[in-house]
Amino acid sequence: MTIYNFAAGPATLPDPVIKQIQAELPSINDSGMSIMEISHRSALFDDIINAAEQDVRDLMHVPNNYHVLFFQGGGTGQFAAVPMNLATTHKRIALLDSGHWATRAGDEATNLGYQVDVLDSTKDQHYQALPQYDKPISASDYDYLHITTNNTIEGTAYHTIPEHGDVTLVGDLSSNFMAEEYNVADFGLIFGGVQKNLGPAGVTLVIVRDDLVKPVEHIPSILNYSLFVKKNSMFNTPPVFNIYATGLVLKWLKEQGGIAGIQKVNQQKASLLYDFLDDSKLFANHIKKSDRSLTNIPFTTGDADLDKQAVTSATEAGLMNLKGHRSVGGLRASLYNAMPLAGVQALVDFLHNFEKQH
Amino acid sequence: MTIYNFAAGPATLPDPVIKQIQAELPSINDSGMSIMEISHRSALFDDIINAAEQDVRDLMHVPNNYHVLFFQGGGTGQFAAVPMNLATTHKRIALLDSGHWATRAGDEATNLGYQVDVLDSTKDQHYQALPQYDKPISASDYDYLHITTNNTIEGTAYHTIPEHGDVTLVGDLSSNFMAEEYNVADFGLIFGGVQKNLGPAGVTLVIVRDDLVKPVEHIPSILNYSLFVKKNSMFNTPPVFNIYATGLVLKWLKEQGGIAGIQKVNQQKASLLYDFLDDSKLFANHIKKSDRSLTNIPFTTGDADLDKQAVTSATEAGLMNLKGHRSVGGLRASLYNAMPLAGVQALVDFLHNFEKQH
Numbered sequence: 011m012t013i014y015n016f017a018a019g020p021a022t023l024p025d026p027v028i029k030q031i032q033a034e035l036p037s038i039n040d041s042g043m044s045i046m047e048i049s050h051r052s053a054l055f056d057d058i059i060n061a062a063e064q065d066v067r068d069l070m071h072v073p074n075n076y077h078v079l080f081f082q083g084g085g086t087g088q089f090a091a092v093p094m095n096l097a098t099t100h101k102r103i104a105l106l107d108s109g110h111w112a113t114r115a116g117d118e119a120t121n122l123g124y125q126v127d128v129l130d131s132t133k134d135q136h137y138q139a140l141p142q143y144d145k146p147i148s149a150s151d152y153d154y155l156h157i158t159t160n161n162t163i164e165g166t167a168y169h170t171i172p173e174h175g176d177v178t179l180v181g182d183l184s185s186n187f188m189a190e191e192y193n194v195a196d197f198g199l200i201f202g203g204v205q206k207n208l209g210p211a212g213v214t215l216v217i218v219r220d221d222l223v224k225p226v227e228h229i230p231s232i233l234n235y236s237l238f239v240k241k242n243s244m245f246n247t248p249p250v251f252n253i254y255a256t257g258l259v260l261k262w263l264k265e266q267g268g269i270a271g272i273q274k275v276n277q278q279k280a281s282l283l284y285d286f287l288d289d290s291k292l293f294a295n296h297i298k299k300s301d302r303s304l305t306n307i308p309f310t311t312g313d314a315d316l317d318k319q320a321v322t323s324a325t326e327a328g329l330m331n332l333k334g335h336r337s338v339g340g341l342r343a344s345l346y347n348a349m350p351l352a353g354v355q356a357l358v359d360f361l362h363n364f365e366k367q368h
Numbered sequence: 369m370t371i372y373n374f375a376a377g378p379a380t381l382p383d384p385v386i387k388q389i390q391a392e393l394p395s396i397n398d399s400g401m402s403i404m405e406i407s408h409r410s411a412l413f414d415d416i417i418n419a420a421e422q423d424v425r426d427l428m429h430v431p432n433n434y435h436v437l438f439f440q441g442g443g444t445g446q447f448a449a450v451p452m453n454l455a456t457t458h459k460r461i462a463l464l465d466s467g468h469w470a471t472r473a474g475d476e477a478t479n480l481g482y483q484v485d486v487l488d489s490t491k492d493q494h495y496q497a498l499p500q501y502d503k504p505i506s507a508s509d510y511d512y513l514h515i516t517t518n519n520t521i522e523g524t525a526y527h528t529i530p531e532h533g534d535v536t537l538v539g540d541l542s543s544n545f546m547a548e549e550y551n552v553a554d555f556g557l558i559f560g561g562v563q564k565n566l567g568p569a570g571v572t573l574v575i576v577r578d579d580l581v582k583p584v585e586h587i588p589s590i591l592n593y594s595l596f597v598k599k600n601s602m603f604n605t606p607p608v609f610n611i612y613a614t615g616l617v618l619k620w621l622k623e624q625g626g627i628a629g630i631q632k633v634n635q636q637k638a639s640l641l642y643d644f645l646d647d648s649k650l651f652a653n654h655i656k657k658s659d660r661s662l663t664n665i666p667f668t669t670g671d672a673d674l675d676k677q678a679v680t681s682a683t684e685a686g687l688m689n690l691k692g693h694r695s696v697g698g699l700r701a702s703l704y705n706a707m708p709l710a711g712v713q714a715l716v717d718f719l720h721n722f723e724k725q726h
Binding site for chain 1: 369370371373375376377378379380381386387389390393394399400401402404405406407408410440441442443444445447448449452476479480481561563567568569570585586587588589590591603604605606607608609610613686688689
């Protein structure tokens with residue numbers, strides 16, 4: 011039985027990448043040492059981290075005045091790092107509240123003593139549409155505006171960056187990082203854990219414009235952008251294996267035609283499922299059409315028991331991890347970069363049959 | 369040619385562990401999913417992290433009133449986390465300055481606004497012996513005393529815990545974590561990255577006494593002990609692969625007779641090299657005998673060019689990463705748990721031949 015893993019993250023990885031890691035696990039680059047054993051100060055690893063950085067630059071067309079950095083600690087780490095490094099003038103942050111992870115980012119900054127102004131929220135619409143604040147936001151009021159480009163739990167995504175005046179834009183791209191195209195230059199800073207589209211959990215990518223990186227004191231070193239820029243992301247021991255594996259996924263992504271190439275496939279995958287759901291008399295997705303995510307698609311029968319039954323039957327059919335987030339209920343299919351079209355087809359076929367039987 | 373990797377960390381791992389990871393990389397536990405792909409919220413991973421925790425408890429005989437936690441961010445992350453979580457009463461820390469990493473821990477706490485009092489230092493002895501402060505230290509003056517049990521760069525180790533009165537003891541065990549026995553109950557908190565003795569880089573173990581874990585506000589969540597205790601180390605996505613691999617090393621360690629068993633082997637390995645160095649007319653280790661580390665052994669000919677030549681020849685013979693740290697120079701052999709006795713024998717044979725030829 012072919013297994014398809016629809017988990018929201020950590021999530022499915024490209025088969026050829028898993029095979030390559032497996033093949034070279036005992037000896038990386040004929041060194042006689044496993045990638046898990048080599049020193050981060052070795053020429054071998056320098057090549058790996060530098061290639062990964064360059065591949066991020068190539069794939070996202072990162073302008074030269076941006077740094078590409080590798081951190082530990084996930085998006086949650088960056089919820090602290092971003093205000094601590096960037097909110098140094100006004101200590102005041104603007105936020106568009108598009109769901110759970112936007113709220114979490116705001117809460118972390120508030121807890122650290124920053125003022126967080128929620129300019130707009132779609133909480134009263136159960137986050138089934140995106141906040142669209144259309145007034146200019148001034149850099150003389152806020153250090154930055156935080157947005158979550160893709161809302162993993164709610165299933166929405168900004169396909170167009172909202173108007174934001176002259177304020178610095180910070181994007182949490184975690185769940186559609188390199189799954190659809192964004193213009194890096196629209197952002198002052200982009201961050202995201204790799205464990206959805208780009209690699210195994212344990213690496214966090216940060217892309218930050220040079221003028222925003224200033225020496226900041228009195229913050230933990232592992233969250234200090236300036237130190238990480240100086241030390242090429244190796245202020246302390248980085249997660250060597252995870253950066254290596256992420257690097258292989260980046261190379262795979264280039265082979266898929268880069269982000270433009272994979273986005274086309276992602277659109278095809280998402281359309282296949284959305285079209286089914288929109289036609290279905292049993293299942294439905296309730297997200298505003300223009301705001302629908304390509305990578306996270308929640309849906310429901312409207313009956314919690316029947317939803318549960320669908321998840322159980324799907325699991326038996328090898329369609330794994332379709333249970334929706336507890337805050338939303340129902341089902342959720344995460345269709346990240348490494349999910350093949352065949353997996354979505356198998357899901358649609360299953361849902362179609364399930365519908366016929368109920 | 370058999371390769372032996374004497375790197376100071378990331379470092380050599382047990383062969384059977386690498387083979388097991390390789391074998392089950394495409395499908396963990398017959399799930400059809402790679403360990404790199406499974407959700408940290410899955411029953412599969414719950415079993416893995418709970419077994420790893422239990423194995424830490426078994427191996428170190430951790431008392432029931434201690435928590436075992438898994439963090440990201442390395443020892444450097446804990447240099448910030450420990451004062452932020454523990455130095456809440458006096459905001460004052462005592463430190464025994466035994467070398468580079470003790471200094472770094474002190475600097476991080478100072479930078480975060482804590483008062484750090486260096487009670488004793490062996491800097492003027494080039495850290496070739498350990499500071500032995502023999503006055504009692506009072507909990508009414510300090511939140512804790514920080515020691516580095518094993519000094520990776522300088523090659524010293526506390527085989528007996530220094531006297532410290534009633535003050536809470538914090539131990540950075542990074543480079544001899546589970547390589548020699550310590551009594552957990554002597555410490556209020558123990559921490560260390562796993563990438564020397566226990567696994568691939570990317571996991572940091574913290575063992576902390578229950579009464580020291582208090583809700584602390586205004587600190588980054590990824591460094592918050594209280595949150596990690598509440599969420600069983602999964603406040604946010606943990607490094608799933610790295611915890612799994614660490615778990616396999618822990619199981620391997622149990623098969624070696626636990627810490628008591630591996631310590632005997634480590635003593636044998638260290639004696640083999642120290643005995644050679646003490647007999648040698650070319651190479652010497654300059655560390656005070658009672659303070660010598662089992663896991664990191666620096667040595668030198670006293671001639672920088674000849675040292676360099678020895679490193680080069682050793683590399684050609686498959687004895688890798690013997691270059692000493694730039695602050696000490698010379699050579700350094702790291703003999704962590706997974707380094708077999710045969711590797712140390714090969715090193716001694718090589719050094720013996722090198723000596724004959726020079």
